[in-house]
Each structure stands twice: as structure tokens, then as C-alpha cells.
Amino acid sequence: MTLDSLVSASPAGPARSAGIGVRCQNVVHIYTTVAGHDVVALRGVNLDIAPGEQVALLGPSGSGKSTLLGLFGGLQRASAGKVLVDGIDISRIPEAELTRLRAGKVASLLQGARRNLLTYATAAGNVDFARRGMASADVRRLPTARQLLEQLGLGELTDTPVNSMSGGEQQRVALAVTVSSGAGLLLADEPTSQLGHADRDAMVDLIQRVNAGLGTTVVIVTHDPDIAARIPRRITIRNGRIGSEGVHGRDYAVIDQDGAVHLPEDWADDYPPGSLVEFEETDDGFFVRRVDVAPPGEH
Numbered sequence: 184m185t186l187d188s189l190v191s192a193s194p195a196g197p198a199r200s201a202g203i204g205v206r207c208q209n210v211v212h213i214y215t216t217v218a219g220h221d222v223v224a225l226r227g228v229n230l231d232i233a234p235g236e237q238v239a240l241l242g243p244s245g246s247g248k249s250t251l252l253g254l255f256g257g258l259q260r261a262s263a264g265k266v267l268v269d270g271i272d273i274s275r276i277p278e279a280e281l282t283r284l285r286a287g288k289v290a291s292l293l294q295g296a297r298r299n300l301l302t303y304a305t306a307a308g309n310v311d312f313a314r315r316g317m318a319s320a321d322v323r324r325l326p327t328a329r330q331l332l333e334q335l336g337l338g339e340l341t342d343t344p345v346n347s348m349s350g351g352e353q354q355r356v357a358l359a360v361t362v363s364s365g366a367g368l369l370l371a372d373e374p375t376s377q378l379g380h381a382d383r384d385a386m387v388d389l390i391q392r393v394n395a396g397l398g399t400t401v402v403i404v405t406h407d408p409d410i411a412a413r414i415p416r417r418i419t420i421r422n423g424r425i426g427s428e429g430v431h432g433r434d435y436a437v438i439d440q441d442g443a444v445h446l447p448e449d450w451a452d453d454y455p456p457g458s459l460v461e462f463e464e465t466d467d468g469f470f471v472r473r474v475d476v477a478p479p480g481e482h
């Protein structure tokens with residue numbers, strides 16, 4: 184029996200784990216430091232993530248990836264703009280509703296496996312603990328801890344205390360525990376950063392198994408190009424904006440709300456800030472051409 188059939192064949196109906204979508208409309212986020220300075224982390228992000236999609240967020244250090252993930256997870260509220268999770272603008276809802284959303288619909292995998300786990304308990308014990316606040320009717324709709332771990336390929340760890348697992352095993356169990364309450368959106372910040380190659384690949388396999396088996400929407404932040412290459416949609420954040428998108432192996436520039444086009448990184452040297460360009464529409468699409476306009480008096 185697959186995980187999918189486990190979920191859909193449940194007598195109480197489908198579990199709550201069908202993927203949920205995220206939409207950002209002109210999202211701006213500003214931090215105020217203790218010294219009273221403003222840091223603009225996001226400068227107008229527009230983005231649509233469909234239910235069940237897998238998205239990697241890439242970009243240089245400080246570009247705003249973790250901030251965006253934090254906004255999706257309701258850990259902080261956007262300074263301006265809308266962040267719609269499952270159609271709800273979570274930057275505007277009351278704190279109690281946000282807490283319910285964090286507990287039910289969104290699963291955030293924190294950096295460092297042990298921060299997500301009770302280290303003295305077994306893998307199954309951790310799944311049961313993660314579900315303790317749920318209504319029993321909701322728990323009955325989900326696979327049992329044992330079934331879930333088996334279907335995610337972690338069956339042999341079911342009765343193993345977290346303390347005696349390797350780092351890679353702990354991280355995989357942390358992911359299983361994080362999604363065990365049937366959340367529709369998985370957010371993971373650098374989920375493979377402390378792992379060796381084999382564990383890193385096993386972790387991505389597991390993320391994809393969760394996505395395929397439960398339909399969970401996946402958004403992961405990564406610096407690792409090999410990980411990103413395995414995720415179908417790659418969004419590069421640059422200086423608080425969406426710089427470019429990679430879809431099905433090709434990179435595309437993205438037109439912003441105000442009509443600005445952010446060039447893919449490898450074009451930036453040829454088109455420095457302030458370059459004059461003109462667009463020409465042809466039968467094949469558009470051409471962009473850099474033009475050199477001589478300063479007055481040099482004609």
C-alpha cells in the first residue's frame with residue numbers, strides 16, 4: 184500500500200494533508216535593528232506557489248530567503264503587501280488564528296534536526312508527541328506513526344530512540360515528524376546543510392516522497408546547487424526581490440509589479456545598472472538590445 188492510498192483509503196475520508204498554495208502580493212519586509220536602523224529585507228515580492236508544487240529558494244547570503252520563509256510560516260508578519268496562505272492573508276489575521284495555522288496547515292522544519300525532536304523518545308514517540316494537540320478524529324484520519332514511518336522508508340527507525348540515530352537519520356525523522364500532523368505546506372530552511380552527500384540525497388528523496396505521497400507543497404531554502412537541481416521550480420532572490428526563476432531546467436527573467444525586469448545573474452556584467460536598453464518585438468518574441476547613447480556634445 185502506498186502512502187497515497189493509505190491517506191485516501193482512510194475510512195474517515197481524506198486526511199488534511201492535500202497541498203496548499205501560497206501567494207505574495209507586493210510583499211515588503213523591514214526589520215528595525217536594536218540600534219534603531221531600518222533594514223529592508225524584502226522590497227516587493229510577487230509570487231504564486233500552487234498547491235503541491237516543489238520550490239527551491241536560492242540566492243546570496245542576506246538576500247531575503249529566510250525572511251520570506253518566515254513570512255510563509257507566520258513566524259513574522261509582512262510590513263506591507265499580502266501573504267496569502269491557503270487563500271488567507273496571514274499578515275492581517277489575529278494572533279490566535281495565526282497560531283492555529285502554524286499548528287495545523289504549515290509544517291516548519293527548523294535548522295538542526297534536534298531542535299525538532301525529543302531526543303530521548305523514539306521516532307514513533309516523536310510522531311505521537313507532535314500530534315498530541317490534534318482532535319482525535321483528525322488523528323484517526325492520518326496513518327499511524329508506524330505506518331507513516333514505514334511508508335516514508337523510515338520503518339526500521341520506528342522504535343529507535345533519537346539519541347542513538349546518526350545525524351542523517353535524525354534529520355529524516357525530524358522531517359517525518361514535522362509533516363506527521365498532515366500540514367499542507369512544508370517549509371524547510373537549509374534542510375541538508377549539515378549532511379554528507381549520501382544523507383543529503385536521502386533527505387531530498389524523502390522530501391520528494393512526502394510531496395508525491397501526501398501532496399504537500401514544499402518550499403526549501405538552499406545554497407546547494409545539487410539540491411536545487413532536483414527541485415522542479417527554482418526561485419532566486421536577489422537583494423529582496425525575485426531575481427530569476429528556473430523552470431524545467433531553463434532560467435527566466437521575471438517582470439516585477441512595476442514592470443521592472445531583473446536580469447539573470449550571468450547577464451549582469453554585460454548590462455550594468457544604468458544601461459540603456461530597448462525592446463523590439465519580433466515574430467519570435469522580444470529582443471532586448473543595449474544601446475550606447477553618446478553624451479551631449481559628442482555627436
Ligand SMILES: Nc1ncnc2c1ncn2[C@@H]1O[C@H](COP(=O)(O)OP(=O)(O)OP(=O)(O)O)[C@@H](O)[C@H]1O
Pocket residue numbers: 214215216222223224242243244245246247248249250251
Ligand atoms: N532580526 C533581524 N534584524 C535585523 N535585520 C535582519 C534580521 N534578520 C535578517 N535581517 C537582515 O535582513 C536581510 C535578509 O536576511 P535573510 O536572513 O532573510 O537573508 P537570507 O537570504 O536568508 O540569508 P542567509 O542565506 O545568510 O541565511 C539581511 O540584510 C539581514 O541582515
